[in-house]
Amino acid sequence: MASIEMRDIVKTYGDHPVLHGVDLSIADGEFIVLVGPSGCGKSTLLRMIAGLESISSGTMSIDGREVNDLKPKDRDIAMVFQSYALYPHMTVADNMSYSLRLRRTAKEKIAAAVAAASAKLGLDPFLARRPKALSGGQRQRVAMGRAIVRQPKAFLFDEPLSNLDARLREQMRAEIKRMHAEFGATSVYVTHDQIEAMTLASRIVAMNAGAVQQIGAPLELYDRPANLFVAGFIGSPGMNMLDGTMVSDNGTSLVRLTNGTTIALGQAVDLPEGTSVTLGIRPEHVSIRPATGGVAAAVELVEPTGLGIILHLTVHGLPFKIFTSDRALLAPGTNLTVGFPAERLHLFGPDGRRIALDAPDGSGISSLTTS
Amino acid sequence: MTSSSTGSRPRKPFARRLADAAEPWLYTAPVLVLIVAVMLVPLVLGLSYAFRDIQLLNPFSGGFVGLDHFRELSQDTAFYRALRNTLWWTGASVFLQFFFGLILALLLDKPFAGRGLAQALVFLPWAVPTFLAGLNWAWMFNPVIGPLPHWMVSLGILSAPNNILADPQLAMWGPIIANVWWGIPFFAITLLAALQAIPRDLYEAAAIDGANPLQRFTSITLPFLAPTIAITVLLRTVWIANFADLIIVMTNGGPADRTQIVASYIFTQAFKRLDFGYASAIALVLLVLLLAYSMVIVVIRQRLIEKD
Ligand SMILES: Nc1ncnc2c1ncn2[C@@H]1O[C@H](COP(=O)(O)OP(=O)(O)OP(=O)(O)O)[C@@H](O)[C@H]1O
Ligand SMILES: [Mg+2]
Numbered sequence: 001m002a003s004i005e006m007r008d009i010v011k012t013y014g015d016h017p018v019l020h021g022v023d024l025s026i027a028d029g030e031f032i033v034l035v036g037p038s039g040c041g042k043s044t045l046l047r048m049i050a051g052l053e054s055i056s057s058g059t060m061s062i063d064g065r066e067v068n069d070l071k072p073k074d075r076d077i078a079m080v081f082q083s084y085a086l087y088p089h090m091t092v093a094d095n096m097s098y099s100l101r102l103r104r105t106a107k108e109k110i111a112a113a114v115a116a117a118s119a120k121l122g123l124d125p126f127l128a129r130r131p132k133a134l135s136g137g138q139r140q141r142v143a144m145g146r147a148i149v150r151q152p153k154a155f156l157f158d159e160p161l162s163n164l165d166a167r168l169r170e171q172m173r174a175e176i177k178r179m180h181a182e183f184g185a186t187s188v189y190v191t192h193d194q195i196e197a198m199t200l201a202s203r204i205v206a207m208n209a210g211a212v213q214q215i216g217a218p219l220e221l222y223d224r225p226a227n228l229f230v231a232g233f234i235g236s237p238g239m240n241m242l243d244g245t246m247v248s249d250n251g252t253s254l255v256r257l258t259n260g261t262t263i264a265l266g267q268a269v270d271l272p273e274g275t276s277v278t279l280g281i282r283p284e285h286v287s288i289r290p291a292t293g294g295v296a297a298a299v300e301l302v303e304p305t306g307l308g309i310i311l312h313l314t315v316h317g318l319p320f321k322i323f324t325s326d327r328a329l330l331a332p333g334t335n336l337t338v339g340f341p342a343e344r345l346h347l348f349g350p351d352g353r354r355i356a357l358d359a360p361d362g363s364g365i366s367s368l369t370t371s
Numbered sequence: 372m373t374s375s376s377t378g379s380r381p382r383k384p385f386a387r388r389l390a391d392a393a394e395p396w397l398y399t400a401p402v403l404v405l406i407v408a409v410m411l412v413p414l415v416l417g418l419s420y421a422f423r424d425i426q427l428l429n430p431f432s433g434g435f436v437g438l439d440h441f442r443e444l445s446q447d448t449a450f451y452r453a454l455r456n457t458l459w460w461t462g463a464s465v466f467l468q469f470f471f472g473l474i475l476a477l478l479l480d481k482p483f484a485g486r487g488l489a490q491a492l493v494f495l496p497w498a499v500p501t502f503l504a505g506l507n508w509a510w511m512f513n514p515v516i517g518p519l520p521h522w523m524v525s526l527g528i529l530s531a532p533n534n535i536l537a538d539p540q541l542a543m544w545g546p547i548i549a550n551v552w553w554g555i556p557f558f559a560i561t562l563l564a565a566l567q568a569i570p571r572d573l574y575e576a577a578a579i580d581g582a583n584p585l586q587r588f589t590s591i592t593l594p595f596l597a598p599t600i601a602i603t604v605l606l607r608t609v610w611i612a613n614f615a616d617l618i619i620v621m622t623n624g625g626p627a628d629r630t631q632i633v634a635s636y637i638f639t640q641a642f643k644r645l646d647f648g649y650a651s652a653i654a655l656v657l658l659v660l661l662l663a664y665s666m667v668i669v670v671i672r673q674r675l676i677e678k679d
Pocket of ligand 1: 044
């Protein structure tokens with residue numbers, strides 16, 4: 001088990017920068033999930049930890065030892081690839097034992113390690129088969145098995161479940177969580193899947209365009225996104241973003257939207273009047289038919305998800321989404337009154353950074369650290 | 372005829388059934404006629420020469436001689452020498468072409484500046500006509516006009532700048548070297564194509580698992596290349612065993628038949644001695660030997676595939 005330290009990691013391909021100075025400290029036993037849009041450099045960062053990609057500048061250390069120039073095999077980490085990368089000419093058992101055989105581990109030890117891993121993953125019936133005779137889910141398990149037989153210092157996962165169907169993905173997600181709870185191995189996990197990120201992570205690292213946007217516990221990113229990017233990226237359906245300007249009235253602040261509607265923040269915010277800001281509210285936090293106040297809205301489109309429904313509305317011409325479990329609202333064309341509870345609002349300044357609304361005195365302005 | 376048509380199904384009239392049965396044959400007839408005319412007729416005709424006495428300069432020849440040619444062949448020491456030379460020529464050429472072709476393919480598989488140009492250049496020998504290649508190499512081995520003998524003396528390979536094509540001990544190396552030069556691109560192209568089809572992440576997974584380059588080669592590259600290697604070596608072996616152009620141009624089988632292979636021996640018999648009957652008999656033996664070899668390889672390959 002190991003800690004991983006990244007200091008100002010930069011990656012450029014030719015003169016094309018892909019990662020601009022990533023700082024990240026991963027403690028022993030942590031489960032770190034890297035999320036971000038396609039092409040933001042998640043895989044690149046993961047491959048740099050593995051040693052498959054050279055580090056343009058900055059330092060990477062594992063357990064306090066700099067590994068910049070260390071070959072992958074000397075870093076003692078295991079990686080699960082999205083394509084699984086199983087050796088097609090070896091049986092399942094040989095696939096799992098390959099690394100141990102290369103290390104000239106004793107035969108009995110190899111057999112014991114393979115048996116333990118295959119029992120844990122339910123691979124016993126397939127040990128003598130070649131990968132091409134396995135289903136996608138079974139291959140995925142072999143890839144996991146190949147990683148765990150080695151008992152490496154750390155596990156790296158690059159979208160390991162993205163080729164599985166939804167049900168299987170759910171199962172394997174739980175499996176991975178269970179294994180992490182059991183072994184406590186340091187893990188870095190790249191995914192596109194919100195739920196995987198939220199459920200597995202000790203901490204999520206949200207990345208965009210080669211830069212870390214926010215690092216924190218899943219609920220911290222959900223409740224207090226550091227900037228507009230994180231606010232929009234975390235959560236599904238995504239947060240509603242409304243552009244507006246600051247106005248103040250009787251010591252409390254309001255935001256006047258582009259269509260003229262004003263929304264009360266319920267506290268005074270120390271921003272000059274007329275500052276352009278963005279107001280965010282998650283679809284599940286909008287209240288329907290609020291007791292007081294409220295804005296008229298028309299239902300345009302209804303998307304039932306089973307768990308609830310996603311309503312697409314317009315508020316004075318602005319598109320808007322609500323997530324609700326009230327099935328009575330299923331019909332398009334319905335008119336509603338919606339409210340924006342002040343304690344659920346997120347405010348972002350002109351630079352896109354979060355402006356804290358939840359400070360007790362209601363006036364402090366602070367931005368969370370971003371890089 | 373209609374008396375039997377009282378069954379549950381009324382039968383069509385005979386002419387109708389005949390037309391139905393003949394229909395597919397009529398559609399394929401043009402192609403079948405073409406195949407028979409172009410492929411089978413010459414083959415059968417050629418093979419029939421082996422059992423006839425056909426000498427161009429003898430107007431009384433042409434009669435059927437049965438197995439006489441084969442009896443003569445079984446006593447022909449020149450033929451046995453040619454058979455041994457064929458083994459040596461084919462084995463050395465195929466092995467060296469394959470070996471250097473594989474190394475070249477492995478080098479060209481790695482990205483480097485100017486790879487596109489290098490790939491184009493490597494494939495150049497393939498485009499050179501064999502007769503030109505043979506003449507070119509013959510000149511290069513000639514100490515009067517070619518540099519090679521002098522270089523080999525400087526390197527200590529030869530004791531004096533002589534023409535190795537005239538040296539009974541070394542003459543076979545001349546056509547073999549020319550053949551290797553000419554045939555490397557074939558292996559380089561096919562092996563490179565096979566190499567590029569290997570998923571890169573397998574190598575990455577192996578690197579993480581702790582495999583060094585040699586271990587990656589033996590546990591990933593070789594198994595992936597095996598089917599291509601089997602089929603290309605089979606093809607090249609048959610091809611080179613039949614390939615007399617370079618030998619005819621460079622040594623014409625000499626000195627003292629030291630570079631005579633079966634294919635060039637056939638050529639000599641047919642076009643120098645103008646004994647087409649005897650040449651056809653030798654060709655038939657070569658055909659049978661190569662067919663047997665191909666069968667063995669196909670069976671071995673099948674076994675390997677079944678084991679997979
Ligand atoms: N060999 C390369 N040469 C040049 N650019 C590259 C190379 N490999 C990756 N890139 C670029 O680096 C950026 C980051 O790629 P990376 O694979 O890390 O993205 P990612 O975040 O993993 O995306 P995805 O979620 O789609 O897998 C991309 O813009 C990509 O085009
Ligand atoms: Mg990726």
